[in-house]
Amino acid sequence: MLEVSALNVSYQQQAVICDLSFQLAEQKILALLGPSGSGKTTFLRALLGELPYSGQITLGGQKITPHSVRLAYVPQDLGLLPWKTVWQNVVLAQKISQKRHQHMLEEPTALFEKLDLMPVLTRYPAQLSGGQKQRAALARAFALEPELLLMDEAFSALDIVTKAKAQALFLEQWHKTPVTTILVTHDLKEALQLSDQMLIFSKNKRPQLLENPLAKLSYAKRIKPENLMGPFLEFEQRMVQLWEAK
Numbered sequence: 001m002l003e004v005s006a007l008n009v010s011y012q013q014q015a016v017i018c019d020l021s022f023q024l025a026e027q028k029i030l031a032l033l034g035p036s037g038s039g040k041t042t043f044l045r046a047l048l049g050e051l052p053y054s055g056q057i058t059l060g061g062q063k064i065t066p067h068s069v070r071l072a073y074v075p076q077d078l079g080l081l082p083w084k085t086v087w088q089n090v091v092l093a094q095k096i097s098q099k100r101h102q103h104m105l106e107e108p109t110a111l112f113e114k115l116d117l118m119p120v121l122t123r124y125p126a127q128l129s130g131g132q133k134q135r136a137a138l139a140r141a142f143a144l145e146p147e148l149l150l151m152d153e154a155f156s157a158l159d160i161v162t163k164a165k166a167q168a169l170f171l172e173q174w175h176k177t178p179v180t181t182i183l184v185t186h187d188l189k190e191a192l193q194l195s196d197q198m199l200i201f202s203k204n205k206r207p208q209l210l211e212n213p214l215a216k217l218s219y220a221k222r223i224k225p226e227n228l229m230g231p232f233l234e235f236e237q238r239m240v241q242l243w244e245a246k
Protein backbone atom coordinates (compact mmCIF):
# COMPACT_ATOMS: atom_id res chain seq x y z
CA MET A 1 0.00 0.00 0.00
CA LEU A 2 1.20 3.51 -0.83
CA GLU A 3 0.03 5.75 1.97
CA VAL A 4 0.17 9.52 1.98
CA SER A 5 -1.02 11.21 5.15
CA ALA A 6 -1.28 14.86 6.17
CA LEU A 7 1.26 15.81 3.50
CA ASN A 8 2.31 19.47 3.25
CA VAL A 9 4.87 20.75 0.76
CA SER A 10 5.94 24.39 0.42
CA TYR A 11 8.48 26.42 -1.49
CA GLN A 12 9.92 29.04 0.86
CA GLN A 13 6.68 30.47 2.32
CA GLN A 14 4.35 29.36 -0.50
CA ALA A 15 2.27 26.26 0.38
CA VAL A 16 1.67 24.10 -2.70
CA ILE A 17 0.30 20.85 -1.19
CA CYS A 18 -1.81 21.20 1.97
CA ASP A 19 -2.94 18.31 4.14
CA LEU A 20 -3.09 15.67 1.38
CA SER A 21 -4.05 12.15 2.48
CA PHE A 22 -4.88 9.12 0.35
CA GLN A 23 -4.07 5.44 -0.09
CA LEU A 24 -3.23 3.53 -3.23
CA ALA A 25 -3.24 -0.27 -3.23
CA GLU A 26 -0.03 -1.91 -4.43
CA GLN A 27 0.23 -2.77 -8.13
CA LYS A 28 -2.24 -0.07 -9.15
CA ILE A 29 -1.79 2.89 -11.46
CA LEU A 30 -2.69 6.36 -10.23
CA ALA A 31 -2.98 9.24 -12.72
CA LEU A 32 -2.39 12.79 -11.44
CA LEU A 33 -4.36 15.40 -13.35
CA GLY A 34 -4.68 19.11 -12.72
CA PRO A 35 -4.14 22.55 -14.16
CA SER A 36 -0.66 23.93 -14.66
CA GLY A 37 0.86 25.01 -11.38
CA SER A 38 -1.48 22.91 -9.18
CA GLY A 39 1.34 20.87 -7.63
CA LYS A 40 1.61 17.59 -9.55
CA THR A 41 5.37 17.75 -10.16
CA THR A 42 5.87 19.08 -6.63
CA PHE A 43 4.15 15.95 -5.32
CA LEU A 44 6.42 13.69 -7.42
CA ARG A 45 9.47 15.61 -6.20
CA ALA A 46 8.41 15.08 -2.59
CA LEU A 47 7.98 11.34 -3.34
CA LEU A 48 11.45 11.27 -4.90
CA GLY A 49 12.92 12.83 -1.77
CA GLU A 50 13.95 15.99 -3.64
CA LEU A 51 11.82 18.34 -1.52
CA PRO A 52 11.33 18.56 2.23
CA TYR A 53 7.78 17.92 3.46
CA SER A 54 5.78 17.38 6.60
CA GLY A 55 3.44 14.42 6.98
CA GLN A 56 4.10 10.86 5.85
CA ILE A 57 4.67 9.04 2.58
CA THR A 58 5.13 5.29 2.95
CA LEU A 59 5.15 2.21 0.74
CA GLY A 60 4.43 -1.08 2.49
CA GLY A 61 4.68 0.80 5.80
CA GLN A 62 8.20 2.04 5.05
CA LYS A 63 9.12 5.71 4.57
CA ILE A 64 9.96 6.24 0.91
CA THR A 65 13.53 7.30 0.25
CA PRO A 66 15.72 6.52 -2.79
CA HIS A 67 17.58 4.07 -0.53
CA SER A 68 14.63 2.31 1.13
CA VAL A 69 12.46 1.79 -1.96
CA ARG A 70 13.48 0.81 -5.49
CA LEU A 71 12.24 3.80 -7.45
CA ALA A 72 12.16 4.39 -11.19
CA TYR A 73 11.41 7.85 -12.51
CA VAL A 74 10.63 8.79 -16.09
CA PRO A 75 10.76 12.60 -16.27
CA GLN A 76 9.05 14.74 -18.89
CA ASP A 77 12.29 15.08 -20.90
CA LEU A 78 12.84 11.31 -20.37
CA GLY A 79 16.21 11.97 -18.70
CA LEU A 80 18.39 9.83 -21.00
CA LEU A 81 22.09 10.66 -20.68
CA PRO A 82 23.05 12.11 -24.09
CA TRP A 83 26.65 10.83 -23.93
CA LYS A 84 25.57 7.21 -23.37
CA THR A 85 24.02 4.80 -25.87
CA VAL A 86 20.62 3.21 -25.26
CA TRP A 87 22.34 0.08 -23.95
CA GLN A 88 24.67 2.08 -21.69
CA ASN A 89 21.83 4.23 -20.32
CA VAL A 90 19.95 1.14 -19.19
CA VAL A 91 22.94 -0.80 -17.88
CA LEU A 92 24.33 2.18 -15.95
CA ALA A 93 20.96 2.74 -14.23
CA GLN A 94 20.88 -0.96 -13.35
CA LYS A 95 24.42 -0.82 -11.89
CA ILE A 96 23.55 2.16 -9.68
CA SER A 97 20.36 0.48 -8.47
CA GLN A 98 22.12 -2.85 -7.81
CA LYS A 99 24.77 -1.10 -5.74
CA ARG A 100 22.23 0.98 -3.82
CA HIS A 101 19.82 -1.86 -3.06
CA GLN A 102 22.18 -4.85 -3.10
CA HIS A 103 20.00 -6.84 -5.47
CA MET A 104 20.63 -8.59 -8.78
CA LEU A 105 18.73 -7.51 -11.86
CA GLU A 106 18.06 -9.50 -15.00
CA GLU A 107 19.89 -8.79 -18.25
CA PRO A 108 17.71 -6.29 -20.14
CA THR A 109 17.87 -8.15 -23.49
CA ALA A 110 14.30 -9.51 -23.33
CA LEU A 111 13.05 -6.03 -22.48
CA PHE A 112 14.92 -4.52 -25.44
CA GLU A 113 13.35 -7.13 -27.71
CA LYS A 114 9.87 -6.54 -26.33
CA LEU A 115 10.20 -2.77 -26.72
CA ASP A 116 11.65 -3.10 -30.23
CA LEU A 117 14.97 -1.48 -29.29
CA MET A 118 17.40 -4.11 -30.59
CA PRO A 119 18.22 -2.17 -33.80
CA VAL A 120 19.11 1.02 -31.88
CA LEU A 121 21.01 -0.25 -28.83
CA THR A 122 24.30 1.35 -29.88
CA ARG A 123 22.73 4.68 -30.83
CA TYR A 124 22.90 7.83 -28.72
CA PRO A 125 19.65 9.58 -27.67
CA ALA A 126 20.17 12.33 -30.28
CA GLN A 127 20.09 9.61 -32.97
CA LEU A 128 16.65 8.31 -31.92
CA SER A 129 13.09 9.23 -32.93
CA GLY A 130 10.74 10.50 -30.21
CA GLY A 131 9.05 7.09 -29.99
CA GLN A 132 12.40 5.26 -29.72
CA LYS A 133 13.57 7.64 -26.98
CA GLN A 134 10.35 7.08 -25.10
CA ARG A 135 10.73 3.28 -25.36
CA ALA A 136 14.36 3.54 -24.22
CA ALA A 137 13.23 5.48 -21.14
CA LEU A 138 10.57 2.84 -20.46
CA ALA A 139 13.17 0.07 -20.85
CA ARG A 140 15.43 1.81 -18.36
CA ALA A 141 12.56 2.17 -15.87
CA PHE A 142 11.37 -1.45 -16.12
CA ALA A 143 14.95 -2.80 -16.11
CA LEU A 144 15.24 -1.52 -12.53
CA GLU A 145 12.39 -3.84 -11.46
CA PRO A 146 11.07 -0.95 -9.37
CA GLU A 147 8.70 -1.12 -6.42
CA LEU A 148 7.42 2.34 -7.32
CA LEU A 149 7.33 3.82 -10.82
CA LEU A 150 6.88 7.57 -11.29
CA MET A 151 6.21 9.08 -14.72
CA ASP A 152 5.87 12.81 -15.43
CA GLU A 153 4.06 13.40 -18.73
CA ALA A 154 6.24 10.72 -20.26
CA PHE A 155 4.03 10.25 -23.35
CA SER A 156 3.26 13.92 -23.96
CA ALA A 157 5.81 14.62 -26.70
CA LEU A 158 4.55 11.87 -29.04
CA ASP A 159 2.17 12.09 -31.99
CA ILE A 160 -1.17 10.34 -31.47
CA VAL A 161 -0.28 7.11 -33.28
CA THR A 162 3.16 6.71 -31.67
CA LYS A 163 1.61 7.63 -28.32
CA ALA A 164 -1.09 4.95 -28.60
CA LYS A 165 1.56 2.34 -29.50
CA ALA A 166 3.82 3.41 -26.62
CA GLN A 167 0.91 3.34 -24.16
CA ALA A 168 -0.11 -0.15 -25.29
CA LEU A 169 3.50 -1.37 -24.94
CA PHE A 170 3.75 0.27 -21.53
CA LEU A 171 0.61 -1.54 -20.32
CA GLU A 172 1.73 -4.84 -21.81
CA GLN A 173 5.05 -4.61 -19.99
CA TRP A 174 3.36 -3.32 -16.84
CA HIS A 175 1.03 -6.35 -16.73
CA LYS A 176 4.05 -8.67 -16.92
CA THR A 177 5.63 -7.01 -13.88
CA PRO A 178 2.90 -4.94 -12.23
CA VAL A 179 4.35 -2.13 -10.16
CA THR A 180 2.67 0.61 -8.11
CA THR A 181 2.72 3.52 -10.55
CA ILE A 182 2.01 7.24 -10.41
CA LEU A 183 1.79 9.06 -13.70
CA VAL A 184 1.29 12.77 -14.25
CA THR A 185 -0.65 13.67 -17.35
CA HIS A 186 -2.59 16.55 -18.90
CA ASP A 187 -4.38 14.06 -21.11
CA LEU A 188 -7.68 12.85 -19.65
CA LYS A 189 -7.94 10.17 -22.35
CA GLU A 190 -4.54 8.81 -21.29
CA ALA A 191 -5.61 8.85 -17.63
CA LEU A 192 -8.79 6.89 -18.43
CA GLN A 193 -6.91 4.41 -20.61
CA LEU A 194 -4.00 3.71 -18.25
CA SER A 195 -5.04 4.28 -14.65
CA ASP A 196 -7.02 2.56 -11.92
CA GLN A 197 -7.61 5.76 -9.99
CA MET A 198 -7.19 9.48 -10.62
CA LEU A 199 -6.06 12.16 -8.23
CA ILE A 200 -7.43 15.47 -9.47
CA PHE A 201 -5.38 18.47 -8.37
CA SER A 202 -6.92 21.96 -8.29
CA LYS A 203 -5.40 25.28 -7.33
CA ASN A 204 -6.20 26.26 -3.73
CA LYS A 205 -8.14 23.04 -3.03
CA ARG A 206 -7.28 19.63 -1.71
CA PRO A 207 -6.82 17.03 -4.50
CA GLN A 208 -9.72 14.61 -4.98
CA LEU A 209 -9.28 10.86 -5.48
CA LEU A 210 -11.66 9.35 -8.05
CA GLU A 211 -12.11 5.79 -9.30
CA ASN A 212 -11.60 5.25 -13.01
CA PRO A 213 -14.84 3.69 -14.31
CA LEU A 214 -12.84 1.95 -17.08
CA ALA A 215 -10.35 0.36 -14.68
CA LYS A 216 -11.84 -3.12 -14.98
CA LEU A 217 -11.67 -3.16 -18.80
CA SER A 218 -8.70 -4.34 -20.86
CA TYR A 219 -6.72 -1.70 -22.78
CA ALA A 220 -8.26 -2.96 -26.03
CA LYS A 221 -11.72 -2.23 -24.62
CA ARG A 222 -10.70 1.09 -23.04
CA ILE A 223 -9.64 2.53 -26.37
CA LYS A 224 -12.98 1.76 -28.02
CA PRO A 225 -14.84 5.06 -28.53
CA GLU A 226 -18.14 3.57 -27.32
CA ASN A 227 -16.56 2.71 -23.93
CA LEU A 228 -14.37 5.80 -23.63
CA MET A 229 -16.60 8.67 -24.72
CA GLY A 230 -19.17 8.62 -21.86
CA PRO A 231 -16.60 8.59 -19.01
CA PHE A 232 -14.44 11.10 -20.91
CA LEU A 233 -17.23 13.67 -21.19
CA GLU A 234 -18.35 13.09 -17.60
CA PHE A 235 -14.84 13.51 -16.16
CA GLU A 236 -14.08 16.48 -18.38
CA GLN A 237 -17.12 18.26 -17.00
CA ARG A 238 -16.24 17.28 -13.41
CA MET A 239 -12.70 18.57 -13.81
CA VAL A 240 -13.82 21.90 -15.26
CA GLN A 241 -16.27 22.31 -12.37
CA LEU A 242 -13.58 21.49 -9.83
CA TRP A 243 -11.04 23.81 -11.40
CA GLU A 244 -13.42 26.72 -11.84
CA ALA A 245 -15.07 26.53 -8.40
CA LYS A 246 -13.77 29.20 -6.03
Ligand SMILES: Nc1ncnc2c1ncn2[C@@H]1O[C@H](COP(=O)(O)OP(=O)(O)OP(=O)(O)O)[C@@H](O)[C@H]1O
Pocket residue numbers: 011012016034035036037038039040041042043
Ligand atom coordinates in the same frame (compact mmCIF):
# COMPACT_ATOMS: atom_id res chain seq x y z
N1 LIG B 1 11.53 25.51 -7.34
C1 LIG B 1 10.42 26.24 -7.09
N2 LIG B 1 10.47 27.33 -6.28
C2 LIG B 1 9.36 28.04 -5.99
N3 LIG B 1 8.13 27.75 -6.47
C3 LIG B 1 8.03 26.68 -7.29
C4 LIG B 1 9.15 25.87 -7.64
N4 LIG B 1 8.73 24.87 -8.47
C5 LIG B 1 7.41 25.07 -8.62
N5 LIG B 1 6.98 26.13 -7.93
C6 LIG B 1 5.60 26.64 -7.82
O1 LIG B 1 4.80 25.62 -7.22
C7 LIG B 1 3.51 25.54 -7.83
C8 LIG B 1 3.26 24.13 -8.33
O2 LIG B 1 4.17 23.83 -9.39
P1 LIG B 1 4.26 22.39 -10.06
O3 LIG B 1 5.40 22.40 -11.00
O4 LIG B 1 4.24 21.35 -9.01
O5 LIG B 1 2.87 22.36 -10.85
P2 LIG B 1 2.34 21.28 -11.90
O6 LIG B 1 0.95 20.97 -11.50
O7 LIG B 1 3.29 20.16 -12.02
O8 LIG B 1 2.35 22.17 -13.23
P3 LIG B 1 2.54 21.72 -14.78
O9 LIG B 1 1.30 20.95 -15.13
O10 LIG B 1 2.60 23.03 -15.50
O11 LIG B 1 3.80 20.90 -14.89
C9 LIG B 1 3.49 26.62 -8.92
O12 LIG B 1 2.89 27.79 -8.40
C10 LIG B 1 4.97 26.87 -9.20
O13 LIG B 1 5.19 28.19 -9.62
